Amino acid sequence: MAGGSAERGRSVTSRALAILDAFDASAPRLSLSEIAERSGTPLTTAHRLLAELTGWGALSRRADGRYEIGRKLWDLGLLAPVSLELRQVAAPFLLDVHTATRDTVHLAVRDGTSALYVERISGRESVPVVSQVGSRLPLHATGVGKVLLAAAPDDVVAEALAAPVRATRHTVVDPGRLRRELGEVRRRGWARTAEEMSLGTLSVAVPVRVERAGSTVVAAALGIVVPSHRRDLPRLVPVLEVAARGIGRALARTPPFR
Amino acid sequence: MAGGSAERGRSVTSRALAILDAFDASAPRLSLSEIAERSGTPLTTAHRLLAELTGWGALSRRADGRYEIGRKLWDLGLLAPVSLELRQVAAPFLLDVHTATRDTVHLAVRDGTSALYVERISGRESVPVVSQVGSRLPLHATGVGKVLLAAAPDDVVAEALAAPVRATRHTVVDPGRLRRELGEVRRRGWARTAEEMSLGTLSVAVPVRVERAGSTVVAAALGIVVPSHRRDLPRLVPVLEVAARGIGRALARTPPFR
DNA sequence: TGGAGTCTCCCAGCCAGCGGAAGCCCCGGG
DNA sequence: CCCGGGGCTTCCGCTGGCTGGGAGACTCCA
Numbered sequence: 001m002a003g004g005s006a007e008r009g010r011s012v013t014s015r016a017l018a019i020l021d022a023f024d025a026s027a028p029r030l031s032l033s034e035i036a037e038r039s040g041t042p043l044t045t046a047h048r049l050l051a052e053l054t055g056w057g058a059l060s061r062r063a064d065g066r067y068e069i070g071r072k073l074w075d076l077g078l079l080a081p082v083s084l085e086l087r088q089v090a091a092p093f094l095l096d097v098h099t100a101t102r103d104t105v106h107l108a109v110r111d112g113t114s115a116l117y118v119e120r121i122s123g124r125e126s127v128p129v130v131s132q133v134g135s136r137l138p139l140h141a142t143g144v145g146k147v148l149l150a151a152a153p154d155d156v157v158a159e160a161l162a163a164p165v166r167a168t169r170h171t172v173v174d175p176g177r178l179r180r181e182l183g184e185v186r187r188r189g190w191a192r193t194a195e196e197m198s199l200g201t202l203s204v205a206v207p208v209r210v211e212r213a214g215s216t217v218v219a220a221a222l223g224i225v226v227p228s229h230r231r232d233l234p235r236l237v238p239v240l241e242v243a244a245r246g247i248g249r250a251l252a253r254t255p256p257f258r
Numbered sequence: 259m260a261g262g263s264a265e266r267g268r269s270v271t272s273r274a275l276a277i278l279d280a281f282d283a284s285a286p287r288l289s290l291s292e293i294a295e296r297s298g299t300p301l302t303t304a305h306r307l308l309a310e311l312t313g314w315g316a317l318s319r320r321a322d323g324r325y326e327i328g329r330k331l332w333d334l335g336l337l338a339p340v341s342l343e344l345r346q347v348a349a350p351f352l353l354d355v356h357t358a359t360r361d362t363v364h365l366a367v368r369d370g371t372s373a374l375y376v377e378r379i380s381g382r383e384s385v386p387v388v389s390q391v392g393s394r395l396p397l398h399a400t401g402v403g404k405v406l407l408a409a410a411p412d413d414v415v416a417e418a419l420a421a422p423v424r425a426t427r428h429t430v431v432d433p434g435r436l437r438r439e440l441g442e443v444r445r446r447g448w449a450r451t452a453e454e455m456s457l458g459t460l461s462v463a464v465p466v467r468v469e470r471a472g473s474t475v476v477a478a479a480l481g482i483v484v485p486s487h488r489r490d491l492p493r494l495v496p497v498l499e500v501a502a503r504g505i506g507r508a509l510a511r512t513p514p515f516r
Numbered sequence: 517t518g519g520a521g522t523c524t525c526c527c528a529g530c531c532a533g534c535g536g537a538a539g540c541c542c543c544g545g546g
Numbered sequence: 547c548c549c550g551g552g553g554c555t556t557c558c559g560c561t562g563g564c565t566g567g568g569a570g571a572c573t574c575c576a
Binding site for chain 2: 563564565566567568
């Protein structure tokens with residue numbers, strides 16, 4: 001940038017983006033000094049950029065002086081492909097599954113070595129779960145994650161199994177056993193977990209396959225979470241499969257989303 | 259910016275933001291030249307800024323060379339207050355209403371002189387409606403809009419009634435009649451529309467009131483859309499009211515969201 | 517093979533951005 | 547009441563990153 005910049009090689013835009021980067025789920029509201037600190041930007045510079053970002057609507061300023069994400073970024077975020085097509089197409093099907101089961105239903109896609117939760121339907125009577133729309137959980141410890149991992153290229157599998165995090169005492173972290181599980185998921189077409197991410201819950205998940213130009217890809221995973229006392233998990237698989245096929249067919253009719 | 263800029267007084271950041279502004283619901287995927295054109299940026303400059311935005315993850319580039327909103331902006335968008343608190347708190351209640359009625363349920367807030375649809379639940383058997391999450395519709399022609407307008411300050415009412423758009427032949431555009439309707443909405447506590455936004459649908463809506471620090475504000479509106487042949491609209495009001503009270507109480511327990 | 521349309525790379529000039537310093541405001545403690 | 551301190555805002559002279567026309571690469575189509 002121009003002027004007596006202390007740290008060269010950092011563009012104006014990258015600084016503005018670094019300021020946006022200061023916000024995350026654990027810190028959705030920040031003061032000027034927090035933003036300057038978190039983004040590694042001098043206070044004055046942060047102040048100037050914040051004024052510009054706020055003026056445009058990327059951020060907005062609260063009565064208490066703190067900044068938060070503004071409407072404009074919310075609007076833009078809704079245009080992301082993950083939201084635009086996948087979610088909108090899938091939402092009614094998730095609703096069907098939820099209506100039939102009353103449990104928490106999830107739709108996730110793979111984002112690197114994480115399962116990214118794209119949509120979620122959860123009633124008040126469903127078990128409380130950690131995931132929210134937008135959250136990322138490890139691939140090896142969740143139902144949807146195992147489905148996505150089973151369909152992932154080898155290098156992703158290798159990376160995901162390199163150092164699997166142990167979330168509970170039931171989390172499977174042995175690479176050999178995980179590989180065998182993935183084989184089984186591929187063979188039978190669905191995955192299950194038992195208290196591997198959080199105690200007290202089980203989950204099952206199936207792939208959402210999309211056929212396009214003759215080849216089939218796993219575009220997402222559809223999963224359901226139930227309290228661990230429930231013993232009817234396999235019964236849920238056909239329900240998920242019907243919905244997953246419906247989503248897959250609907251996606252095949254829309255323009256490619258990735 | 260530095261350098262031989264043709265148009266002075268335009269900051270680097272503002273150009274980067276103008277590029278983001280090129281994207282909207284009607285144009286979620288754009289080529290370099292389209293972006294340059296829509297943002298009023300020279301092609302070369304757009305190209306450079308796009309590289310930076312893409313590198314950060316604000317945008318991503320598709321196989322066909324076009325740009326689209328990236329994951330990072332989606333993530334950030336989810337941190338917006340409208341999404342963070344209101345939606346998450348309200349979602350289960352909307353689900354309850356949908357479960358009880360099978361119709362399309364909406365949650366909207368007022369954004370200037372528009373109703374901003376914040377959450378929506380719609381099954382496959384519900385009537386097709388124009389609104390989506392993120393869309394903005396006029397306040398005078400929708401159920402949720404009338405509720406929000408009835409609670410809005412006088413200057414907003416005046417602006418909204420200055421030149422009301424006629425969406426269908428049933429849209430009420432006479433300011434006098436609209437004012438009388440708003441009075442009625444305030445008195446009886448709910449609003450209705452009959453084919454005013456789109457033909458073939460009726461809607462009812464109630465306010466979501468939040469009590470905070472002794473005073474009550476209308477934070478949002480909860481509405482339902484049904485096909486016009488249905489004659490049981492008033493029956494739905496109590497259902498909406500129960501859910502709206504639930505949302506209001508839940509919101510009162512969370513930190514203020516605006 | 518030619519031509520139009522689109523994208524990528526290059527670079528010299530120059531002004532917009534940089535950020536330290538100083539001032540302001542608010543709050544709490546003595 | 548005064549004082550100290552933390553957080554925010556404004557000011558301003560120096561300078562190096564930004565600008566954008568131009569040239570070349572690439573793609574698609576006739």
